[in-house]
Amino acid sequence: MKSQHIKVLIVVVALAAIAIIVPNTNSFVILLATRALAFSILVMSLALAAIAIIVPNTNSFVILLATRALAFSILVMSLDILLGYTGLPSLGQAAYLGVGAYLTAILATRYQFGLGYDFWLVVVFGILLAAALAAIFGLLAIRATGVYFLMITLALGQCAWGLAYRWNSLTGGDNGINLRARPKFGIDLANDVTFFYLVFGLFAVSLLLMYTLVRSPFGRSLAGIRERELRMKILGYNTWLHKYIAFIIAGGFGGLAGVLWAHTAGIVSPENVVLTTSVDALLMAVLGGAGTLVGGAIGAFIVFGLREYLSTLVPWWQYALGAVYVLTILYLPTGLMGIPERIRQRRPATGNREDVKKMAPVTS
Amino acid sequence: MTITLLRRLGPPLLGSVVALGLTSPANAAEELRIGYVAPTTGIFAQVGKDMVDGFQLYLDDVNSDFGGAKVKFIVEDEQAKPDTAVTRAKKLILQDKVHMLVGGLLASSGYALAPVSTADKTVYVVPVSAADDLTQRDLSKYPYMVRTGWSSSQPSHPFGQWACDQGYKKIAAIGADYAFGYEVIGGFQRAFEACGGQIIQKIWPPLGTKDFGPYIPTIRQDADAIFTLMVGPMSLQFPKQLAASGNKKPVIGGGTSYDEFVLPSMGDEVIGHVSALQYSAALETPKNEAFVKKYRAKYGKVPSYYSETNYTTAQMIHEVIKNNKGNFPGVEEFVKQVAALKLDTLRGPVTIDEMRNPVQNIYIKKVEKKKMFGYDKEELWNTVIKTYPNVSQFGQFNKDEFLKTPVYGRDFPPCKFCN
Numbered sequence: 068m069k070s071q072h073i074k075v076l077i078v079v080v081a082l083a084a085i086a087i088i089v090p091n092t093n094s095f096v097i098l099l100a101t102r103a104l105a106f107s108i109l110v111m112s113l114a115l116a117a118i119a120i121i122v123p124n125t126n127s128f129v130i131l132l133a134t135r136a137l138a139f140s141i142l143v144m145s146l147d148i149l150l151g152y153t154g155l156p157s158l159g160q161a162a163y164l165g166v167g168a169y170l171t172a173i174l175a176t177r178y179q180f181g182l183g184y185d186f187w188l189v190v191v192f193g194i195l196l197a198a199a200l201a202a203i204f205g206l207l208a209i210r211a212t213g214v215y216f217l218m219i220t221l222a223l224g225q226c227a228w229g230l231a232y233r234w235n236s237l238t239g240g241d242n243g244i245n246l247r248a249r250p251k252f253g254i255d256l257a258n259d260v261t262f263f264y265l266v267f268g269l270f271a272v273s274l275l276l277m278y279t280l281v282r283s284p285f286g287r288s289l290a291g292i293r294e295r296e297l298r299m300k301i302l303g304y305n306t307w308l309h310k311y312i313a314f315i316i317a318g319g320f321g322g323l324a325g326v327l328w329a330h331t332a333g334i335v336s337p338e339n340v341v342l343t344t345s346v347d348a349l350l351m352a353v354l355g356g357a358g359t360l361v362g363g364a365i366g367a368f369i370v371f372g373l374r375e376y377l378s379t380l381v382p383w384w385q386y387a388l389g390a391v392y393v394l395t396i397l398y399l400p401t402g403l404m405g406i407p408e409r410i411r412q413r414r415p416a417t418g419n420r421e422d423v424k425k426m427a428p429v430t431s
Numbered sequence: 432m433t434i435t436l437l438r439r440l441g442p443p444l445l446g447s448v449v450a451l452g453l454t455s456p457a458n459a460a461e462e463l464r465i466g467y468v469a470p471t472t473g474i475f476a477q478v479g480k481d482m483v484d485g486f487q488l489y490l491d492d493v494n495s496d497f498g499g500a501k502v503k504f505i506v507e508d509e510q511a512k513p514d515t516a517v518t519r520a521k522k523l524i525l526q527d528k529v530h531m532l533v534g535g536l537l538a539s540s541g542y543a544l545a546p547v548s549t550a551d552k553t554v555y556v557v558p559v560s561a562a563d564d565l566t567q568r569d570l571s572k573y574p575y576m577v578r579t580g581w582s583s584s585q586p587s588h589p590f591g592q593w594a595c596d597q598g599y600k601k602i603a604a605i606g607a608d609y610a611f612g613y614e615v616i617g618g619f620q621r622a623f624e625a626c627g628g629q630i631i632q633k634i635w636p637p638l639g640t641k642d643f644g645p646y647i648p649t650i651r652q653d654a655d656a657i658f659t660l661m662v663g664p665m666s667l668q669f670p671k672q673l674a675a676s677g678n679k680k681p682v683i684g685g686g687t688s689y690d691e692f693v694l695p696s697m698g699d700e701v702i703g704h705v706s707a708l709q710y711s712a713a714l715e716t717p718k719n720e721a722f723v724k725k726y727r728a729k730y731g732k733v734p735s736y737y738s739e740t741n742y743t744t745a746q747m748i749h750e751v752i753k754n755n756k757g758n759f760p761g762v763e764e765f766v767k768q769v770a771a772l773k774l775d776t777l778r779g780p781v782t783i784d785e786m787r788n789p790v791q792n793i794y795i796k797k798v799e800k801k802k803m804f805g806y807d808k809e810e811l812w813n814t815v816i817k818t819y820p821n822v823s824q825f826g827q828f829n830k831d832e833f834l835k836t837p838v839y840g841r842d843f844p845p846c847k848f849c850n
Binding site: 382 | 522
């Protein structure tokens with residue numbers, strides 16, 4: 068009971084700190100906070116690595132949550148390629164999670180496939196199938212931009228949900244599919260810690276691949292399209308093809324997230340493909356900071372932490388989640404990862420003002 | 432096949448042997464930790480509240496004392512999403528080290544929680560989730576699960592017979608488009624057609640439909656009666672819109688279309704509608720009268736079957752723990768002892784069949800407006816008009832033949848008399 072109070076207190080203090088510091092961005096306090104925040108982001112990335120070491124000694128429920136958040140992070144980051152780097156806000160990303168997850172579940176329960184070394188084949192199939200679906204959806208969606216793109220991806224995502232919900236003989240309909248075992252190949256993934264390492268590893272690889280992608284010339288031209296598509300067209304870029312390829316790649320990573328998600332949760336249901344899952348992913352990306360990749364993972368960890376951990380402690384977790392969203396949108400339109408950048412921009416500005424003040428007596 | 436089975440079952444069996452060897456039996460007067468999973472936020476939050484309140488009322492009645500064991504009742508929010516239910520169940524098992532899991536509202540939650548109980552070798556008691564196959568075709572996968580509520584099609588089997596007895600020949604069915612709807616309507620169809628009736632139409636509006644405008648006009652005029660299966664807000668909207676369309680046919684329906692969870696919010700248009708379930712708040716037994724009064728005094732509303740089934744579930748757990756002098760007897764033994772219970776409960780006498788589903792009375796209930804239990808206002812109540820005693824999940828059918836047919840679905844039983 069006592070430790071519960073302490074945990075609640077920590078969350079409350081953290082939220083209060085954000086609420087107090089952020090509006091007073093001009094005060095001296097923020098300069099101190101800046102250092103602390105820049106430091107904490109460094110710490111956070113170190114922490115991610117540290118998790119890998121600490122985890123075996125923690126409560127297994129926390130490991131389970133961390134695994135879920137990591138698997139979902141891959142989906143959020145895949146969405147970030149579209150949202151943050153290409154400027155395409157998709158509302159149908161959950162469809163690819165669904166494809167990967169349902170493929171894994173169906174292969175495992177019907178054909179006992181993917182429960183040994185062939186798990187890696189399932190990973191490949193999951194990525195390919197999700198990419199293939201994205202290739203089909205992309206043909207329909209990429210022609211549109213802005214709100215129309217949002218609407219088309221929403222509709223396509225709901226088509227995938229409809230299939231999952233109504234194709235009873237294959238997907239089990241509303242009841243979903245249970246996976247009764249995790250794969251076993253040399254290592255036994257039924258152990259939550261072992262499985263955490265696997266998901267962590269694949270998360271790290273995905274992050275690296277996506278990071279390389281967005282820094283590549285291809286990724287740069289995506290950013291160009293996001294900023295001004297017409298100019299890119301005039302420069303001779305085939306912008307449609309660029310967007311189409313980005314869409315397919317994002318779908319592929321979504322499929323990978325799905326394969327991992329199926330084994331993490333142990334159950335696949337239409338709930339995973341429904342619109343709210345896509346919206347969740349979008350919110351996490353925005354919360355962490357669109358166009359930063361890692362931001363998506365941070366957003367996922369914060370939302371999962373509040374929704375699935377805080378909710379086991381207190382009944383008012385929904386208010387905390389709401390407060391985080393509102394505060395982020397009001398004060399941090401660039402997301403949590405935007406904090407250092409905002410501070411960097413502010414510093415020279417305040418510096419200049421001081422210069423002006425110093426200069427003032429001289430000129431007058 | 433046997434080899435894969437062995438390979439699958441081997442490690443858990445081995446694990447259980449080790450676990451049994453290591454854990455010493457709990458001492459008397461220890462605490463009994465019950466992990467309870469129900470939706471306490473989201474669209475099903477009110478149903479979840481009824482579930483928790485029912486269980487809590489029983490705990491309050493016995494002062495949280497189960498034969499010397501102090502009960503620690505831990506509620507977790509499943510949000511009516513299967514994978515949240517799994518996470519919460521894991522939390523209860525790993526962090527709180529509960530002796531048993533109880534709860535789960537929707538069929539999908541039941542299907543999600545049952546494998547967790549198998550994997551983590553924890554008792555799972557199912558008070559509400561009604562998915563037929565949990566205690567039918569899939570039973571062997573869930574050795575640590577026992578149901579204290581009902582299976583979806585259980586009330587439908589005697590109800591189909593009742594419909595024949597009323598002289599109905601042709602019935603049109605309209606029900607929510609998901610597994611629970613298929614099972615309730617499927618069970619009714621099997622029983623009704625077995626005694627010579629005909630289901631001439633099946634209409635499936637999506638779950639959560641609020642505007643039945645597109646569906647009501649398509650109900651065939653040559654039907655003698657309409658069978659409805661609604662849940663949640665659908666239950667409120669459908670009878671209103673059906674009455675507004677000028678319907679004169681008798682309306683009968685699955686238990687959730689008229690249970691006490693929705694009944695107080697309904698209008699007079701539902702008077703005379705008939706439904707079937709294992710409980711009615713209007714049961715005129717001294718036990719039930721006392722329960723309704725107590726529940727109403729405490730929570731300000733008439734108990735629904737969600738409240739009753741959880742009250743009764745708590746009573747069953749109490750009974751087993753009491754028989755063991757306040758000790759938790761171990762996972763297998765607990766399930767075995769629950770399954771052997773013979774209890775006189777709020778809903779009537781209950782025993783548990785060999786497939787771990789209750790055998791109980793099914794009540795055919797008619798909505799009437801009247802005063803009951805000394806309350807001064809006229810209200811809607813589900814008056815019991817006929818009781819089918821000791822109905823099993825297979826009803827009037829042979830168990831083995833029943834299990835050879837597939838589970839009720841959108842297309843099973845096939846609609847032979849449609850068109």
